[in-house]
Amino acid sequence: MNNPQLNKHGELQHLLSTEGLPVAILRGILDRAATFVNVAEGREIKKIPLLHGKSVFNIFFENSTRTRTTFEIAAKRLSADVVNLNIGSSSASKGETLLDTVDNLCAMHADMFVVRHAQSGAAHFIAKHVAPEVHVINAGDGRHAHPTQALLDMFTIRHYKKEFHNLRVAIVGDILYSRVARSQIHALTTLGVPEVRVIAPKTLLPTAVEKLGVQVYHDMRLGLRDVDVVMMLRLQNERMQGAALPSAQEYFKYYGLTQDKLALAKPDAIVLHPGPMNRGVEIDSSVADGSHSVILPQVTFGIAVRMAVMSMLAGK
Amino acid sequence: MMNIQIKNGRLIDPKNNMDALHDVFIAAGKIAAIGTASKGFVADKIIDASGLVVAPGLIDLAARLREPGYEYKATLESEMDAAVAGGITTLACPPDTDPPLDEPGLVEMLKHRARELNQARVYPVGALTYGLKGAELTEMAELADAGCIAFSQADAPLTDTRVLMRAMQYAATFGFSVWLRPQDSFLARDGVAHDGEVATRLGLPAIPACAETIALSTMLQLARETGVRLHICRISSAEGVAMVRAAKQQGLPLTCDVSMNHIHLSEIDIGYFDSNCHLIPPLRSLRDRDALRAALLDGTIDAICSNHSPVDDDAKQLPFAEAEAGATGLELLLPLALKWAEQDGHALSNALSKVTQQPARILGLNAGHLTIGAVADVCIFDPDLYWKVEPAALRSQGKNTPFLGMQLKGKVCYTLINGQIIYQG
Numbered sequence: 001m002n003n004p005q006l007n008k009h010g011e012l013q014h015l016l017s018t019e020g021l022p023v024a025i026l027r028g029i030l031d032r033a034a035t036f037v038n039v040a041e042g043r044e045i046k047k048i049p050l051l052h053g054k055s056v057f058n059i060f061f062e063n064s065t066r067t068r069t070t071f072e073i074a075a076k077r078l079s080a081d082v083v084n085l086n087i088g089s090s091s092a093s094k095g096e097t098l099l100d101t102v103d104n105l106c107a108m109h110a111d112m113f114v115v116r117h118a119q120s121g122a123a124h125f126i127a128k129h130v131a132p133e134v135h136v137i138n139a140g141d142g143r144h145a146h147p148t149q150a151l152l153d154m155f156t157i158r159h160y161k162k163e164f165h166n167l168r169v170a171i172v173g174d175i176l177y178s179r180v181a182r183s184q185i186h187a188l189t190t191l192g193v194p195e196v197r198v199i200a201p202k203t204l205l206p207t208a209v210e211k212l213g214v215q216v217y218h219d220m221r222l223g224l225r226d227v228d229v230v231m232m233l234r235l236q237n238e239r240m241q242g243a244a245l246p247s248a249q250e251y252f253k254y255y256g257l258t259q260d261k262l263a264l265a266k267p268d269a270i271v272l273h274p275g276p277m278n279r280g281v282e283i284d285s286s287v288a289d290g291s292h293s294v295i296l297p298q299v300t301f302g303i304a305v306r307m308a309v310m311s312m313l314a315g316k
Numbered sequence: 317m318m319n320i321q322i323k324n325g326r327l328i329d330p331k332n333n334m335d336a337l338h339d340v341f342i343a344a345g346k347i348a349a350i351g352t353a354s355k356g357f358v359a360d361k362i363i364d365a366s367g368l369v370v371a372p373g374l375i376d377l378a379a380r381l382r383e384p385g386y387e388y389k390a391t392l393e394s395e396m397d398a399a400v401a402g403g404i405t406t407l408a409c410p411p412d413t414d415p416p417l418d419e420p421g422l423v424e425m426l427k428h429r430a431r432e433l434n435q436a437r438v439y440p441v442g443a444l445t446y447g448l449k450g451a452e453l454t455e456m457a458e459l460a461d462a463g464c465i466a467f468s469q470a471d472a473p474l475t476d477t478r479v480l481m482r483a484m485q486y487a488a489t490f491g492f493s494v495w496l497r498p499q500d501s502f503l504a505r506d507g508v509a510h511d512g513e514v515a516t517r518l519g520l521p522a523i524p525a526c527a528e529t530i531a532l533s534t535m536l537q538l539a540r541e542t543g544v545r546l547h548i549c550r551i552s553s554a555e556g557v558a559m560v561r562a563a564k565q566q567g568l569p570l571t572c573d574v575s576m577n578h579i580h581l582s583e584i585d586i587g588y589f590d591s592n593c594h595l596i597p598p599l600r601s602l603r604d605r606d607a608l609r610a611a612l613l614d615g616t617i618d619a620i621c622s623n624h625s626p627v628d629d630d631a632k633q634l635p636f637a638e639a640e641a642g643a644t645g646l647e648l649l650l651p652l653a654l655k656w657a658e659q660d661g662h663a664l665s666n667a668l669s670k671v672t673q674q675p676a677r678i679l680g681l682n683a684g685h686l687t688i689g690a691v692a693d694v695c696i697f698d699p700d701l702y703w704k705v706e707p708a709a710l711r712s713q714g715k716n717t718p719f720l721g722m723q724l725k726g727k728v729c730y731t732l733i734n735g736q737i738i739y740q741g
Contacts, residue, residue, distance in 0.1 A: 117635065125636075144518055144519035207515070211513045
């Protein structure tokens, strides 16, 4: 089976998932992002003309302000023309099919689509149907993947830890429903992290999670012991309504990141969170705002990483 | 009526343990003689079957013809055409039409429409409960009079075990068969793929194998309690197969079928979200697939069906979970049954048994064999001819199947029903 993310020369054609990406491409994105980090800092003019004359369409079938905004900023810093479409509130509700929507946008000569959709596989589906010169970036599809989030997490980890091959990383929380977790796991294992742990109650873990190359912990205190990196996940409110969890209070007690639990990790451990945070549910405010937290730098790096991905896809 | 001589063919008739070069003589719509013609037989038509297999017409236990109600997906004309092109001379159709087959008038209309087309014999499976809603029993005796051959919920859930028990008791009263696909609807809720490695990786809402075994356990216990003739449809898991095997060993009068897709494919075939692999039940693990194949051989699974479910393109051209489940199948049943036997090193007659004699037994029909005097429903096919599965090669209005683009071996050359050539390839 051909990897739908690569063209016949093995270059990045679409960014749909961190799974199946060669390590050289992953490192290449991080290296390029490093050159963009400075674009925003200490420069009078924040723009560079790599995507000048290109049209980037942000098509969001699921609401998101934060992710859409970071993509928009990234595209604009590269001098692209950006169009934002909230499909959730337009065509789809008028009964237009997904393919019709995509065909229409292609007819407007889009060069790049940034897609978010509630269904796993939606970005693959769109990538399969666009013309060969159009590139698709997955900004989150169902529970499947959120590759740019994982890449900015990798960038953050490398920024603080320099290397991957000597790290112990724990991912904590709702793995089952999380596209972020899946993308993080593939990126970490591809980049050579020798020990990736997932920490969650059984109701928030997919059945065959260990097949992804991770070690499973149900006891957060055991799972956090001696880790270098703690990656927290957002707990969606709807998990409280089904039978996944009894209450936010009990979840926080056993799986919320507090100072005393964090003390079990290495003294120089860093704490990441993809945002938006539920303070007091998955993370205590004192940790979120504390000295181990790199949550705000993640946001800054996110723009550089998205610039790197867009410019690589544009062949620049 | 024409007298037909089929000469030089390899006659394979599993029920009569026949696999040899014999001519077949057909007169008055029946098998008149085998080997040598009876005295005074004059052929109006001679079919040269050199290099071909002459077999009983295929019998498919699950073919959705989409009428009434879903004519935009397929019509009786298109699907009956596809059936004979696939060598199928008898088929049972599930009751999940719109409206469902829960009224004698609907069944009579369907039978009438099918008869007018003068193609494969159609045996509707009636709805077990009104509207397939799982609450009130249908008029099963009336429906049987109208032509229903068994009663089923198709893929609709029947969660109320008291209703299920009553339905089985009532069916058993009249000696009707109840056909059920085991799936616990709570565990399967929103699921679109097997709860395993692939669903984990792709982030697809999953259906665990225990959704099948839990429902199966309920069905088996109620069948023991009520004495109903139970037919298990579309078994999909290794554990489910083991339960059916054990129940049969204990003497429960139980039969079981599997979809042709599930003996060849697994969750891995979903690849990068191929919506053609969005099927009901979900494609399970390789271990499950291997267990299904072994169960076919040892007789735990009696029959292979196409589970033909034509879906229109618009309903398939969607992200995996939103795409409608189902695949076209009538024209693939023969080659996929043959493929199973060839891959596992079984005789051709073994594969044919699973699509002729065995489904006939499940339906309680004197069909699926070529005994002298039997109705001449015949399938003549080239067992060595490869053909490519592509939309243009399929007569069915449903063009979606996981096998799209593949080369399959085994092509129907003639289909005879009642001693008449209905299809010639």
